[in-house]
Amino acid sequence: MTEAKLDKVYAPKAIEEKWTKYWLENELFRADVNSTKPAFSMAIPPPNVTGSLHMGHALNNTLQDILARYKRMKGFDVLWLPGTDHAGIATQNVVEKKLHAEGLDRHKLGREKFIQRVWQWKEESGGAIINQLKRLGASCDWSREQFTMSPELSKAVREVFVRLYEEGLIYRDERLINWCPRCLTALSDIEVEHEETPGKLYHIRYPLADNPKEFLTVATTRPETMLGDTAVAVHPDDERYNKFIGKEVLLPLTSRRIPVIGDSILVDIEFGTGAVKITPAHDFNDFEAGLRHSLKRINIFNERAHIKQNIPDINPEIMEEITGLHVHKARERVIHILKEHGFLTKSEDHKHVIGKCYRCKTVIEPYLSPQWYVKVKPLAEEAIKAVEQGKTRIIPEGWQNTYFEWMRNIKDWCISRQIWWGHQVPAWYCLKCNKGEIYEVHGEKRFSAKAKPIVSRTEPKDCPACKSKDIVRDNDVLDTWFSSALWPFSTLGWPEKVETQNLASLLQRYYPTSVIVTGFDIIFFWVARMMMMGLKFMGNVPFRDVYIHALVRDAEGQKMSKSKGNVIDPLVIMDKYGTDAFRFTLAAMAAQGRDIKLAEERIEGYRNFCNKIWNLARFTLMNLEGFSDHWPLTTGHYSLADKWILTRLNAAIKDVTEDLETYRFNDAANSAYQFVWHELCDWYVELIKFDLRGENSEERKMTAQTVLLKILKDSLKLLHPIMPFITEEIWDVLPHEEGDKGQGAGVSSIMQQPFPKTGEDYPDAERDMILIMDVIKAIRNIRSEMNVSPALTIEAVCYSSDVSVIRLLETEGSHIKTLSKVSVLNISAPAGRPENCATAIADNIEIFIPLKGLINFEEEEKRLKKDIEKIEKEILALERKMSNKEFIERAPKEVVEKDKARLEELLQKKTKLEQ
RNA sequence: GGGCGGAUAGCUCAGUUGGUAGAGCGCAGCCCUUACAAGGCUGAUGUCGCAGGUUCGAUCCCUGUUCCGCCUACCA
Numbered sequence: 001m002t003e004a005k006l007d008k009v010y011a012p013k014a015i016e017e018k019w020t021k022y023w024l025e026n027e028l029f030r031a032d033v034n035s036t037k038p039a040f041s042m043a044i045p046p047p048n049v050t051g052s053l054h055m056g057h058a059l060n061n062t063l064q065d066i067l068a069r070y071k072r073m074k075g076f077d078v079l080w081l082p083g084t085d086h087a088g089i090a091t092q093n094v095v096e097k098k099l100h101a102e103g104l105d106r107h108k109l110g111r112e113k114f115i116q117r118v119w120q121w122k123e124e125s126g127g128a129i130i131n132q133l134k135r136l137g138a139s140c141d142w143s144r145e146q147f148t149m150s151p152e153l154s155k156a157v158r159e160v161f162v163r164l165y166e167e168g169l170i171y172r173d174e175r176l177i178n179w180c181p182r183c184l185t186a187l188s189d190i191e192v193e194h195e196e197t198p199g200k201l202y203h204i205r206y207p208l209a210d211n212p213k214e215f216l217t218v219a220t221t222r223p224e225t226m227l228g229d230t231a232v233a234v235h236p237d238d239e240r241y242n243k244f245i246g247k248e249v250l251l252p253l254t255s256r257r258i259p260v261i262g263d264s265i266l267v268d269i270e271f272g273t274g275a276v277k278i279t280p281a282h283d284f285n286d287f288e289a290g291l292r293h294s295l296k297r298i299n300i301f302n303e304r305a306h307i308k309q310n311i312p313d314i315n316p317e318i319m320e321e322i323t324g325l326h327v328h329k330a331r332e333r334v335i336h337i338l339k340e341h342g343f344l345t346k347s348e349d350h351k352h353v354i355g356k357c358y359r360c361k362t363v364i365e366p367y368l369s370p371q372w373y374v375k376v377k378p379l380a381e382e383a384i385k386a387v388e389q390g391k392t393r394i395i396p397e398g399w400q401n402t403y404f405e406w407m408r409n410i411k412d413w414c415i416s417r418q419i420w421w422g423h424q425v426p427a428w429y430c431l432k433c434n435k436g437e438i439y440e441v442h443g444e445k446r447f448s449a450k451a452k453p454i455v456s457r458t459e460p461k462d463c464p465a466c467k468s469k470d471i472v473r474d475n476d477v478l479d480t481w482f483s484s485a486l487w488p489f490s491t492l493g494w495p496e497k498v499e500t501q502n503l504a505s506l507l508q509r510y511y512p513t514s515v516i517v518t519g520f521d522i523i524f525f526w527v528a529r530m531m532m533m534g535l536k537f538m539g540n541v542p543f544r545d546v547y548i549h550a551l552v553r554d555a556e557g558q559k560m561s562k563s564k565g566n567v568i569d570p571l572v573i574m575d576k577y578g579t580d581a582f583r584f585t586l587a588a589m590a591a592q593g594r595d596i597k598l599a600e601e602r603i604e605g606y607r608n609f610c611n612k613i614w615n616l617a618r619f620t621l622m623n624l625e626g627f628s629d630h631w632p633l634t635t636g637h638y639s640l641a642d643k644w645i646l647t648r649l650n651a652a653i654k655d656v657t658e659d660l661e662t663y664r665f666n667d668a669a670n671s672a673y674q675f676v677w678h679e680l681c682d683w684y685v686e687l688i689k690f691d692l693r694g695e696n697s698e699e700r701k702m703t704a705q706t707v708l709l710k711i712l713k714d715s716l717k718l719l720h721p722i723m724p725f726i727t728e729e730i731w732d733v734l735p736h737e738e739g740d741k742g743q744g745a746g747v748s749s750i751m752q753q754p755f756p757k758t759g760e761d762y763p764d765a766e767r768d769m770i771l772i773m774d775v776i777k778a779i780r781n782i783r784s785e786m787n788v789s790p791a792l793t794i795e796a797v798c799y800s801s802d803v804s805v806i807r808l809l810e811t812e813g814s815h816i817k818t819l820s821k822v823s824v825l826n827i828s829a830p831a832g833r834p835e836n837c838a839t840a841i842a843d844n845i846e847i848f849i850p851l852k853g854l855i856n857f858e859e860e861e862k863r864l865k866k867d868i869e870k871i872e873k874e875i876l877a878l879e880r881k882m883s884n885k886e887f888i889e890r891a892p893k894e895v896v897e898k899d900k901a902r903l904e905e906l907l908q909k910k911t912k913l914e915q
Numbered sequence: 916g917g918g919c920g921g922a923u924a925g926c927u928c929a930g931u932u933g934g935u936a937g938a939g940c941g942c943a944g945c946c947c948u949u950a951c952a953a954g955g956c957u958g959a960u961g962u963c964g965c966a967g968g969u970u971c972g973a974u975c976c977c978u979g980u981u982c983c984g985c986c987u988a989c990c991a
Contacts, residue, residue, distance in 0.1 A: 010953085194988085201991080220991060233991095268990055276991050285989045353988085398919070402986070405918070409987090520986085551985090588939085591929065595920095595984085599927060601940050608953045619950030666929075670938075685950080777957090783945095784957035790946050821948090877935065886971035887934095895934050902935085 005733035006621065010614035012578025015729045020134055028749055029068075029139040031079035033505055040076035041510035042068065043488045043543075044140060045518045045526065046148065048087035049122055050094045053132035055552035055598065056519060058570040061138050062586045063549055063665060064517045068139050069721040070660050071514075073755035079510050080139060081491050083146030084129065086122075088422040088480040089183055089359045095121050095421070107442055111420050111475075118421050132571065137579055137724045139751070146491045148483040149423070156490035157423045157483050158457050160537060165427075165455045169375045170415075174449035176280075176287040177414050179367030180357040181305035185418040186371050188479055189411060190524050192355040192364050201350035202335065203273055205343050206232055209248040209257050216241065216249055216260065217345060219272030221352055222282075223338065224331040226251065227311055228298040229258055231278040233289060235269045236262035252343040253334070256313035261293050281368045297368060301327055303418075303441065305365050327365065370449035372416035372425060372476065379532035380407045386531060392541045395663055396592045399520060399548045406524050413529075415479045422477030427453035430463035431470040444475045485529035488513050488542035495537075511538060515545040523548065547663050550595045552586075568598060580723035581607035587722050588669035609673060610726055613719070616681055617730040620712050623692040627705045629737050637703040640772070640812055641687040643765030648679045649711055650758040656718050657755070672718050680711060683773065687815055709734065714756040724751070771805070771843050772812050778842040779820035782849050785863050786838055795824040797834065797848040805845060839864065841909045864913060871910050878903040 023029065031041075042064055047057055068080045095118045096106055106114045130145065146153060164170040177186040202223045205215040216232055229251055234241035245262040266289045267276050280290030281297040290297060300311050305327045311319065318337060322330045338344040355364035384407045386392050387400060394400045416425060429447050431438065437451035447453075453474060454460050462469045483490070492507045512534070518527060527546055534542030573582050584606040589596045638646070652675035659668035690696055691704035713734065720727040731750035779796055788794060796816070798809050806827060809816070813825045837848040838860050851860070878899055881887055888896055 008950095010951095218991080222991085266989090266991080271990055273991095278991095283989080283991080285991070288989080350991095352990085401919075405987080589928080597927060599940080602927070604953080605939055608951095611953045612951065615951035615954085617950085622950070662931095664931095670929075674938085681951085682955085686955095780956060781958085785944095787945075790948070790956075874935070881935090881972080884971055888971085890971050891934070899934080 006614065006618050006730065008618070010578075010611050010726070012580065012610070012725065013575070016135070016137075016574075016579050016725045019725050019728045020137070023139070023749065023751075024134065024142065026749075027143065028751060029078075029080070029141050030143060031141045031510075032077050033509055035077035037075055037077040039079065039509050039514075040068075040071040041079040041513045042081070042515055042517065043491055043513050044080065044082045044138075045516070045522070046083045046085040046146075046484065046487065047129045047133075048090050049084045049126040049129070049147070050087055050091050051084075051129045053129060053136070053570050055568060055570055057129070057133070058136060058582070059549060059552050059586045059590065059596070060517060060519060061133055061136055062583045063547070063590060065136070065138050065583075065724075066587060066660070066665060066668075066721040067515065067517070069724060069751055070755065072139070072751055073717065073720070073753060075754065078139075079141055079144070081144050081146065081510075082130070082133065082138070082140035082142060083148070083487075083491060084126065085480060085484060086147065086149040086422065088417060088419055088477060089185065091118060091122075092419050092421040093183070093359065106420065114420055135574065135579065136570075137583065139724075144491070148480070148487070152493070152496075153483060153486070153490045154423055155496075156486050156494055157478065158426045159495045160486060160533065161426055161478070161482075162455055162457050163537075164374060169378065170372060170455075171375065172370060172372055172449055172451075172453065174368065174370045176282075176284055176366045176368055177371055178355060178364045179303070179305075179369070180360065180362050181303065181365055182360050182362040183357060183419065184303050186367075186369065186414055186416060187357060187364065188414050188481075191358045193358050193361075194353045194355055196351055197354050198349065198351050199354075200347045201272060202338075202344060203346035203348075204252065204277075204338060205345055206249040206252065206275075206277070208244070209250050212250065216244060216275050217273045218275045218277040220277055221350060222331065223344075224307075224327055224334045225279040225282045225300065226277055226334070227254065227307075227314060228279045228281050228300040229256075229277045230280060230290070230295045230298060231258050231293065232260050233263040233266050233276045233278055234260060234274060235267040236264055238267070238269050238274050241275060251313070252341065253315055253318050253337060254313040255315070263289055263292065265289070265292070282366050284366055287366070287368075299368050301330075301365070303367075328363075370447065370451075371414050372427075372478075374413040374415055376410050376413050376532065379536055380410045380528075382535045383407055383528065383531040386535060386541050392531065392543060392546060394546045394548065396548065399523065399546075402520070403523060403528065407528060410528075413479075415482050416476035417479055418475070419477055422480060423483055425474040425476045425478060426457065427455045427474040428460055428471045429453055429474065430466060430468050431472060432466055432468040433463060445472050446475065481525050481529060484526055485533040486537075488516070488530055488534055489538050507538075512541050513543045515547055516543040517547045517549065519551060520548045521551065545663075549590055552596045552598055568600070573600075573603060577603050577607040578610060578725075580726045581610050583724075584609065584669060584673075584722050587665045588673070590665040592664065609677065610723065612677055612681060613715075613723075613726060613730070616676070616685065617712065617734075619685060620708055621733065624705055624709070624735065626701070627709070627735060628702065629735060633703075633706050633710070637699065638707070638762075638765075639688075639691070639700065639703070640765050640769055641684060641815070642703065642707045643762035644769035645680065645684040645707065645711055646759060647762045647766045648675060649714055649756075650761055651675075652679075652718060653714065653756045653758045660721070669722055672715070672722070676715050676719070680715065684708075684711070686819055690814070690818060716750060717753055717756050720750050720753075768808050768812070771808065771845070772815055774842040775809075775816050775845055775847060776819045778840040778847050779816070779822060779849065782838045782840055782847070783820070786849075786851065786859060788851075790821065793821050793823045795826070795850055796820070796822045797826045797837075797850070799827075799846045799848070800844065802844070809845070839913060840867075841912060844905060844908065846912055868910060868913050871906050871913070875903065875906050875910065878906070 044064065045060060064080060068078050072078045099105055099109065109117070133140070161170060178189065178192045180187055199221050201219050201221055203217050203219050204223060204226065205217050208214045208216065218232060220226065232249055234244060236242055236245065242262060244260045247260050248257045249260060251258050266285055267274065278286045278289050278295060280286045280295050281299040298312060299308065301307050307322045307325050307327065307330050309323050322333050325333065335344060356362060357364055384404060387394060387403060394403060429451050434447055434451040437448040439446055454464060454471065460471060463471055489507065489511055492511055494507060516527065530542045534540065570582065581603055585603045588606065652671055655671035656668045659671060688704040688708060691700040694701045716727040716731050728750050775798060800806055800809070809827045813827065816822060817825055834848050834850065837850050840847045881899060882903065
């Protein structure tokens, strides 16, 4: 007697904790470099150390874990490499906030102490996200956890930087960059979020220098920047203004005379007034125009976007009024003054796009400063080729265009950041050689773009040129995404391969990785750059497949955000419904190419599914009395139901396998769900209850037990990648055959089992079973429609003119009796409708149910009429189709045949019903 | 401005070679039938955004169009 070892109630929490601990203690997720199995590898998109598990992580890592577990069961040596990202700005912001609460700031603390504080913070709180991933069931090889600021990865960063510099692919230049006045750092183009905002377009008169009564009116959205104007541009073909080209205008509020120039690139005749003020130090277009016309650049504000002192040429009283004001405040003042002096002629509503910092949402200011850049064009070319040649596939394919589009229009990547937390640029400056190029910000020495850096893997002892020991390190750190770009190979030990044999084989074995799974929001930030760096330094793509998944939104389709207050916390969900239900929901909703609108009811539905599986397992265990694992499982023993469910299992295995191979997670989840609930539980379990109770024969009992157990085990294996915990728990208490329990040191887990393979199909049994099921459904339908109590046992008459059908009904009639609660099933009755009967037709089997005493004839009439109407409608459609000659001639034969048969069936059915 | 995606049952969404539309939740009716009420059985509901075109036949292919959403872009 097998004792039930599952609690009556499915309680996910304890199970999850138990198995997480077991898996980790037994290191079941560990990759084996020396394995003879084929390798499957993935690098996790490293979450920020500051992070807490959100829906995006949950989806991303659930999908990866499904792949990892599936591939493991498919016989691969799986390396899923985990780790976290140091997340420069984000982390610095977190620690700065903490300092602020203590009444400190990083400048008071100093760079070295501040960085110590960040490390301290990382040690104390940085592991949260990793533990949350473990709770999600992520089967990463935790023994290889990496951090983008670790000494090893830092070494990789330095190596890449130095090599790129030596090849001329990294350089320094003074340009206009996106500057965040709050973070006090430069940002790359893609770190700026654009947002359409209503604003105003101001028309300002610039008097002509030689005739102050004449004006050139410019239009601008940012009037305060006029203080930095160094020219006015008009279109050379613009007849209104081209006569002014070469002349000068007086810049209002200043004593500055600036030239009028002709520029067809910058100026759109149609827009605004047709005349454009040029501020090369504060606008990207103007900067370019300034280069074309060799214009001076006048910077009017500082790092915090406050108006500088002593901007050249400004009227002193105005200067005094606005010095130190934030540009936005200064704007109001300038508008006011312009209006007072009659320079402002008009202001109209105008919506325009403004950039905001992706970390803190502060309005970005274009700001002139020396920065480090990567020359990306040559790298991008290779990255484009690799995808064109199919060395890397992007899935779903639609994202390829996005990738190409960006790669083809790529601009040089500004990689330096003026923050402290991150990989400090491995460059030094000789104070002697660069004497004239030094300036100070917040007590830090900075160097102009003309300064000559010494770039080196290690700190130089002295200046190679003058041997002076007076050298200073560049204060900038690298864009966080610079180190992320190296992730697929830096985590595998690069560049150490020459020195350590073991690391070499790691790279050899696991690079390129098999697939990277990520959201589309970081295609540019991350995927594109990994491609460039991987190709450059490894000579091969970093991954074979890129699987791009959707964004998780709330039930209304809104992006989840703290400010909107619509965030669903995955940890809360896991507490409430269990991790398996949550994971299953994510998988089931992860259809390619569409965002996920997460509604809690859906999760609840899949929690119920977990419960269903749980009870299925309990039922199985309760019915294994006398079970012998030596019972031979051969075709000869199988009943119709056995053959049917085995055939359906094959279909489920085939579907789930194909779906997982092609990243169709939702289809895989649905196939498994459909099979387990609506075929296995709803039908098979009900069909074999008699057998299991031993009411047929010992042989039937043994066979049913064996088949049920096999189907349950295979179902658990099918589900395990999606629902690891519940499947492991049930697997653990099931009886096992030799070798079923997994290998090695008493450790056993369903995850070590091979993924189910399809067995023999029984198409005849499948067809016959459908027939029986249809009859059962038809009788149930009558009972329900006629309001026959479920407690009441009734009689039924089935009639068919087909001998094989009659034989089938005779041999399998017991199922009909049991499942539709019929006591006498009369099969050999003659055709024609007996008196006082409810009638139905299923698959050309006529079903009559004598209803003496318990019928409502009006109901029956109504029911019949409805049936007939439905049939007539379909017949009409089919007949129209059949009378269409071209359909008969041109449609595929099978289709015509099928329709013909269907029509015939319907006609027969109709006549029978009408009798 | 350019590009992409969506529009299918009350709600959230599937629908992979064009051949009579599916699921979950919700809804209605009946049932505590000893695996499961987090359950069982039965049922109802769709001019598949709009207009054309190709085709014997279109939710699916083509063109146009309207609403949403997203990405991208230097119109001051």
